[in-house]
Amino acid sequence: MISDLSDATPEQLLHAAEERVRMARQVEIDKLELLLAWADLHSGDPQTEPDAVPVRYGGPRLITLGGDGTPEVADLALVEMAIARHEHVLSTRGALADAFDLRHRLPAVWAGVREGRCEVWVVRRVARMSRTLDRHQIHIVDTAVAAALDQAPSRILAIAEAKVIEADPVAHQGRIEKNQNQKGVWYPKPRPGSQVDESDSADNADNTAGVGTVFARLDEADALAHQHTVDDLAAALAEHAEVPEGAEPLGMDHWRAEAFAMLADPAAVLAFLNGINDTSEVEEVAQQPSRDPRNPTAELIVHISLTDTGALGPLARVEGLGPRLLTQVSDLLGRHATIRVQPVIDLHTGRSVNGYEHPTDIKQRTQLRTVGDVFPHATSLFTSNGRPPDHDHTVAYDKHGPPGQTGDHNDTPLTRHHHRAKTHLGYTVMQLGPDRWIWGTPHGLYRLVTGGGTRPITRAEYQVHAHQAVTLAGDLAA
Structure with a gap:
């Protein structure tokens, strides 16, 4: 412990900061282990105790909080632990469910996080993401996430997501089908006072003076196609915009907004695109090829792997999108009349x-x-x-x-x-x-x-x- 931080050397401050990270992670582990020890003390059926109040009259009972393969715990026993933790009993239940899943369903991940390799909140989220898997399916999640604990939280969660989908592709197909019935486009009305809101939020995003907001949930292939159309049209608008002398050119966020708005009038889009003089751009295109806004294109980089039998696995990773079922990749490619397959890139080679x-x-x-x-x-x-x-x-x-x-x-x-x-x-x-x-x-x-x-x-x-x-x-x- 440094008694006076103002007298510390840079090396001492850095090593102290690193030590505090280790200590903070250990505290979070200790909190979960205390929960588990309390649950172990209250794992017996309270209905077998002498003079137990029957469940139908509100008496204590065993409940399952974690996923398949986790033990039960007496429900009312968690109330006192919640008081000790300064929180509502539902928060204590959630933490214990995560701890149960880590100890009983994700043992390799649990061992790694106890070594301090990762923030506890990350693996707790992995536990929740994988809770619907049975005790056999979750093994591939445990193995993959344990090997990735030294990576950044976003990468750990991306790997966990991929392995949860791979472990039960049928369930994931069900999620896709359910979402197909929940698509929509929303144009929210501004809340009272939002036009003069001068809050310090990032980019003053809460202020609605002169602007509107659109939210959309689309089929993924449609969303990707729409994105590329907007990007290509925005690039064309920016390229042909007149910038006043001495003024800074507007950013692409602005031109994407202009392109998105322009799509409300297809005739205006066609008129603009037809007005582009292709012949004057031949030399520029020859020097720096760019996408033609009248023929939107998309590049998909797909990572695939083979099973032990040499067949394609059910899952692929699409650059910029994440893990997707092979059927989803087919849908993405199916939106284009012309598909050009580039040579496979062998990452085991060098040059x-x-x-x-x-x-x-x-x-x-x-x-x-x-x-x-x-x-x-x-x-x-x-x-x-x-x-x-x-x-x-x-x-x-x-x-x-x-x-x-x-x-x-x-x-x-x-x-x-x-x-x-x-x-x-x-x-x-x-x-x-x-x-x-x-x-x-x-x-x-x-x-x-x-x-x-x-x-x-x-x-x-x-x-x-x-x-x-x-x-x-x-x-x-x-």
């Missing part, structure tokens, strides 16, 4: 070139392999709708150096903010392979970043890993 710029195919392979920013504990995902990452050479490019310096083995994809921090603040990074990096911070924190997430390592471990770092050699040249 290097004799130049400074990373070629497009190397960038694509790196982004598909890493999924997101490889800075320690980063959460940004690389999707077609986000800003492309900076592909930084892990080992700085040397124009007088050996051939083959640019490739999968020497590529650290980073968001711009993290790239700036690495460049200007003295971070060190070494690459151990196409999807493994070790980082050192300016004040002595060390991290191993892999496809499985970020793991703290000691200085000694960092030095051991450093010997495994990839050395650029002439035989890596293309």
